[in-house]
Amino acid sequence: MSNIPEFSFHHGGVSVPDLDAAIAWYGDTLGFELERRFFIEAANAHVAMVKRGPLRFEIFEVAGASPLPEERRHPPSDVKTHGNKHVAFIVDDFEAFLTVMEEKKADVAFVVREKFGKGCFIRDCAGNLIEFVEENKP
Template identity: 70%
Template sequence: MADFTFHHGGVSVPSLDDAIDWYGRVLGFELERSFYITEARSKTAMVRKGQLRFELFEVEDAAPLPDERRHPPSDIRTHGNKHVAFRIADLDAFLDEMRAKDADIAFVVRQAYGAGCFIRDCAGNLIEFVEEPAA
């Protein structure tokens, strides 16, 4: 089997500058590089936090995110990529931090199998944060 590791997730946004600001201010990502993808007609940026990366695309004439893609239970009813998820140590502390930064908290779940939340970025894209139960 081929060996590979995770490199990045990608999201389309209406404003590259707003997204670079949001990912930096809310989640602590820093701009790694900006470039233009001619074939996609996309102003593009790679933001990074440690080994984590997001590729942000501002594509000419892109359609906005449909409403049903903004809520986790309805989003999974459409095939395709859904979200990326990050591990956090303490869900309550994370939620407090997100509220202090006026982040758009989309969904919180606390079940026997684990706890977590989804937030929406400045374009409505879902990002999951998971607190794994103690072993």
């Protein structure tokens, strides 16, 4: 038994060039709703917290921020750079989820169908990678 206090996941964070466009994208594409907006003076960042059930994303817009490098927009090349990679969500039916994402014209970056499970990465409106997986049931 560990003496580490319990903790659980609260949110993922992304930086985008246009906060309003990102709020709309996360709402229209993934069903997140705006929870609140605020300003972080120390980072000169306009921020929105969006929520879907217990899941949250914190979205930052910072004037003068650099765009996401091209190699960070594709999963096989992104893992070649140290640092955070993506957040992943589980779906019950991957094929149904992928169909909906294609109908919504989401930017599907990468699809995997393996014996251990299947999933995909989509890019948000700023190119940030988000993974969705369906685990094989034993």
